[in-house]
Amino acid sequence: MLPPALAITRRIRSTPWSSRIEDFGVKAYTVYNHMLLPTQIRGVEEDYHHLRSAVQVWDVACERQAELRGPDAARLAQLLTVRDLRSLRAGRCAYAPMVDDAGRMINDPVALKLADDHWWFSVADSDVVLWAGGLARGMGLDVQVCEPEVNPLAVQGPKAETVMATVFGEAVRAIKFFGFERLDFRGRSWVVARSGWSAQGGFEIYVDDDELAAVLYDELMAAGAAFDIGPGCPNLIERIEAGLFTYGTDVTREHTALEASLDRYLALDAPIDAIGLDALRSQRAAGISRRLVGLMIDGDRVPHNRNGWDVEHGDERVGSVTSAVWSPRLSTNVALGMLRIDHTSVGAEVTVLAPDGERRATVVEVPFPGSSQR
């Protein structure tokens, strides 16, 4: 029996690059912010090795921008995230967890400060533009909230800087991690950030012209030909090794930012007005009951993790494995899971009820060893 196909209609928006990656033979898609996102180009393991050794162009148009523009933009931006934005300069990005009044995760975007009165939140898979728009409308703020027609394209991998310098000039080399510049491409000025959803280093280009988007893609491919450039996408193995969770998979609206192990991004002691800060302060004081951790799962290659797997200790259920995959580099299964707090110390051993049987697993530090090549 064939697996069900994905019915691609206008509602599942194609990107300026869909036809190119389909011509290449993309193997699997997911849907992210109502848009196509490739998940496998040649196959997860082949993509993994290629990403770590060469350079890839990623169609991440689905990273939509919630744009805030106007006199109250900075106030709304800070309200939206428990990250302290006070010292963020224009031209800088910040990973900016967004929570509700109970501290539960609404999204985990990257904020880009274009100017004091102009912000983008490059969002994970939920309609932040509606959350921000509802807040702005309800509070009567003087700010326009919209989703501009901006499609990010990422260049990731050890050869990314070389390829980008060929296309955008030497200026890209001076861009610091999570910094961005406006760089020229064929007469357009595009935001180019040193960022991206891998630990291999690279850039994201915020493309606002569909015709030039295709030209850019082809130029990047030509510039990288000597470095085995090819299409890529966020890679399951690489992102678990890097300890990057997926909102909606590992962390959902049910989990607070503390449970998501985002402590170091939370300005819990800052005198800022941010939604959810009080709740997170209370949770920190009271202690949390579960937390996202990295896991190594014993045994051979785990099957596909579709719905999460229960985790037990003795006869008690103590959590679930939310993402898991075989790492060919580490020769073990790497995983993320949400575990009861008394089982989250590094070295703690638990039992994973995988579909093919019980397996022993151990809580480990993330990132996994050798994850980043930066």
Added chain:
Amino acid sequence: MLPPALAITRRIRSTPWSSRIEDFGVKAYTVYNHMLLPTQIRGVEEDYHHLRSAVQVWDVACERQAELRGPDAARLAQLLTVRDLRSLRAGRCAYAPMVDDAGRMINDPVALKLADDHWWFSVADSDVVLWAGGLARGMGLDVQVCEPEVNPLAVQGPKAETVMATVFGEAVRAIKFFGFERLDFRGRSWVVARSGWSAQGGFEIYVDDDELAAVLYDELMAAGAAFDIGPGCPNLIERIEAGLFTYGTDVTREHTALEASLDRYLALDAPIDAIGLDALRSQRAAGISRRLVGLMIDGDRVPHNRNGWDVEHGDERVGSVTSAVWSPRLSTNVALGMLRIDHTSVGAEVTVLAPDGERRATVVEVPFPGSSQR
């Protein structure tokens, strides 16, 4: 070359019935509100004939509920929709278009009034829970906004009432169109509405228990065995014939409720406080520039419409065909399209630039003839 597969992970939520319809051999899925929605069980045409002649059980768990509960629930409900809710009684549903301050569509849910202080909006594909939550938070309303774990299951087709009466008792026969009752199933009390996304008549059951969800599915299948019951899903042919647009496909955030041809649902002259009402009043006064219409497209079977097709008149672009499919019953291609207002009269002829060549098309009334069997 195989078409790309859909990568199903926890973020693309499975439903209480996914395993059953996959065992049956569901051919295609889409993703809707971050959840799996089947689009073809046996095939679009086979599903179409079966829906019109027999009875189907539809996994529409992706119709998520944005729940409003509390003293300000009714006020927020009215603010959210340009439909006049003042005379809606508890136990009644209302199709309730939701727009922003510019009158542009945010969603086109069905509102269910459970009580004055308790509402559900059964939503199309956008995170209404964030929009409503942002508004409530911003305005300081005394209302809880959440997405409860409620999974709708629909029973649609001419034999739906008979099957439902077998499972839920004769009381279902008394439920009027867009009315609902709380009916007992194995000790649980579930909202059962006479509603659903087809013109063939039927019911939607709002199921809040995953274990019983499977029992219900099996009981419905058993009760309908004599009527050739089987799994089904919203059907492309049937819904175009019925003139039902899909939010995100035919109508998007770019279109206003007037452009979506929703005039008869809009309380433009009512003294209510609803977001977007002023904008829509102004647009009515000024006249709109485009509108969603039904179309018959000449020639043989049209190919799959993935991204929309341009529509021309003479040498001018005058709109686009957003959905199109061959109707085996009408022996023509039925379609919906957004056309410039001067080409929206019934009988107007335009040229459609389909991927396999130009075709003549004619604006027609929707629903198409014989669409409804009610």
